[in-house]
Every structure is written in C-alpha cells, then in structure tokens.
Amino acid sequence: MTEEETTAPAPPPPPLLTLRDGLPPVIETPEALAEMCEQLASGTGPVAIDAERASGYRYSSRAYLIQLRREGTTTFLVDPIAFESLEPLQRTLEGTEWILHAATQDLPCLNEVGLYPTELFDTELAGRLLGYPRVGLATLVETLLGFHLAKEHSAVDWSTRPLPVPWLEYAALDVEVLVELRDLLAAELVETGKDQWAQQEFDYLRSFVPAVRVDAWRRTSGVHRVRGRRALGAVRELWETRNEIAEQRDVTPGRILPDAAIIAAATALPTDRDALLATKGFHGRGADRYASRWVAALTRAAELDEDDLPTRAPRGDGPPLPRAWAEKDPVAARRLVLAREALAELAQEQHLPVENVLTPDYLRRTLWTPPSSRDPEKLAAAVADQLAGYGARPWQIDLAGPVLVDAILTADVEPEVVVPDSDADSDA
Structure with a gap:
C-alpha cells in the first residue's frame, strides 16, 4: 500500500459564514430609527450587539457603527454619528439581555452614546470560564458552530463615510450568529456548574468603568x-x-x-x-x-x-514589583510563591486561565499587606473582605481565598524564599 493510499484526506474547510437576510441598509434618520425600534421590540430573546471604532485612526474611542440582531427580526446597522441621541433605542433595549463579545471593548463606546445594558452575556468571557484556549469570535464560531468568519476588515477606519459595502457586510456578520453562540456557551456553563460564576462576572461587567491610566x-x-x-x-x-x-x-x-x-x-x-x-x-x-x-x-x-522632574519608577499605592519582594520582605515573597503555585494548580483543575481565578493585582496587594490576624477563621474572613474590597467576585473569593489564607499561614512558618526574576503578570 502506498503512502498516498494510507494518508487520510484533509478535512474540508468550514463553510464561510454569510448573511442569511442579506445586507440591511444603514439607519441614519429618525424615521428609520423609529421603525427599527418597533421591529426590535417585536422580536424575542436577547439582543446581539457589536460596535465598530476607528482605533488606530482617531483619538476618540467613539462608536462609528452599531450592529444589532434579535430573533424574530433581522440585523440592523446604525450610524450613531447621524444622531444627537439614541434614547429611542435605549428605551427599546431596556429590560433585554445584551450579547456582546469582549464587552470591555464595546461597553465604553456604547455608554458614550447613551446605551446601557440591563443584563449582559459576554461570549468571550464565557469562553474563558469554560477553558477554551482561544476565545476570539472567529475561533469560537468555527469551533462551536462550524462556520468560518472572515475578519479581513477588523482594522479599517470606521469613521470613513460612506462606509464601503464589504465593510458593512463584515460588520453585520459579527452579530449574525451571536445569539446561537450564546445559547451553546450558556448550556455548557450550566453543564459545568459555572453558570453562577459567569453571572457574577456579567453583573460586574455591567458597571465596568475603564481605569484612568496614571502617568x-x-x-x-x-x-x-x-x-x-x-x-x-x-x-x-x-x-x-x-x-x-x-x-x-x-x-x-x-x-x-x-x-x-x-x-x-x-x-x-x-x-x-x-x-x-x-x-x-x-x-x-x-x-x-x-x-x-x-x-x-x-x-x-x-x-x-x-x-x-519625574523619577524612573512611577509613584503608586500598590506593592513593589515581585522581583523586589525577597529583598524587601522575604515572608511576603514566600507567600507569593506559595500562592502562585497553588493558584496555578487550581486553575488547571477548574480549566480556567489563572488570571480569571484571581486578578494578579488583587493577589499581590493581599499578600503584600495581609490582615494581621493569624487565627484561621478570622484570617479567612478578613482575606475575603480584603479581596471583595478590591473587586473580586464571590466565586473568586470562594476559590482563591483559602489558597491565600494557606499561603499566609505557611509563609510565617517557612520564611525563606527565592523569587524568580519574572514580572510576567505585573501589568495584568
């Protein structure tokens, strides 16, 4: 038997995702906006939403196109630049669940035009919680739905007017199957017992405010x-x-x-x-x-x-870089090493990225200045309060809190430590 005969043929490429309803017109008049709102209100279930910005071209991060889709209706493309207010759309969306992919990217520009979600489902974050190694929209669509999603216009200047038809088709496709993707991920979250974790994360995202970058x-x-x-x-x-x-x-x-x-x-x-x-x-x-x-x-x-004149190291209220801990506070350095190792194992067991188990900044702050009590019960309660104060969600506190308590108690007994010269997560 020849090598050609024993070699299995390569699987066919996934079919290209196309618009099932064709390309809709861009909504840029009050009359068209009112008609769209009526149609959206007649639909059922959550609303898939996406926004396009002109990153790399404009200083602002404003939305230059908003895409929406809901079951029982169709896809809508809204030009927010054409309107002084999108209040009619906000009223229509009130009480509905929004489906976004990478909500932290789109929520600020949607909030800027007066759109705020009542409920939220983030397909990217759901993918992270479920342990998918790659959580880009195109990858999740191909993995779970079997379609290839072209992304060739992701970095274009969306402030261009009029927007070219191929760009509009690309934008419309971003919400084409977002409802179906959400349903599959939601079912998997329930199956794995992570649905409450996800809900806490989604609730947290609804009040997301981008941090103001100092210096x-x-x-x-x-x-x-x-x-x-x-x-x-x-x-x-x-x-x-x-x-x-x-x-x-x-x-x-x-x-x-x-x-x-x-x-x-x-x-x-x-x-x-x-x-x-x-x-x-x-x-x-x-x-x-x-x-x-x-x-x-x-x-x-x-x-x-x-x-x-500025100094080399920026002033801040947080702990020093981890590589300096061994010299400044060997016991704190020991805490950090122990906690990092245990959290890595925990993340692997739960099929989670370690940074989703606990934000690295919360970890460092808690271990650099832990509560003073060493009574296990009092320490556990104090650590939980400290993490909550930083913004950790209850499910993260339940998972990571015991790890931090154990690291704090153990480090007091075994203070000697050598910290690797690595700050890979110092900006996380």
Missing part, C-alpha cells in the same frame, strides 16, 4: 532607553503636547508623531527648530508642522526644577 506617558515605546530625569521630563512634555494635538484633531497620537521620534528628541534634547528636525528619527509631517510646539515642550523640560 500614561510612561508607556511610550522605548522609554526604558532614556537616561536621566531631565530626559524623562522631556518624554513627558513631548508626550503630553502630542496628546493635546491628537485630541484637538481627533487623530490617534502615533499619526501626529511616532514614539521613536519622542525618544530621539528626549535623548538629544535639541534647543531649536533646525537641531530638532536634524535629530535622527525625528521626521515626518507632524515633526515639521508642529516643530515650534515640540521645541517649546523641550524648553519646558529643560527649565523644570529638579524636584519637578
């Missing part, structure tokens, strides 16, 4: 190569100037001036326009058009008092 300029790519507080001050002044310009023009900051140019100018510290534009890496339309503002930013940095 966001520190995330400038390449800032670690900058030497000296004066140069750090220059990075901060240039970043803040760029941010002001980007906000005024509603353009993503990197299109005004790349991070590499900020780092180059902060390193060279040129004092006039000619020297600035001659700086290696400082080029492009934004560099030349706003040259006077960049020079002014560098001048401000040069004139700052020493006490006003």
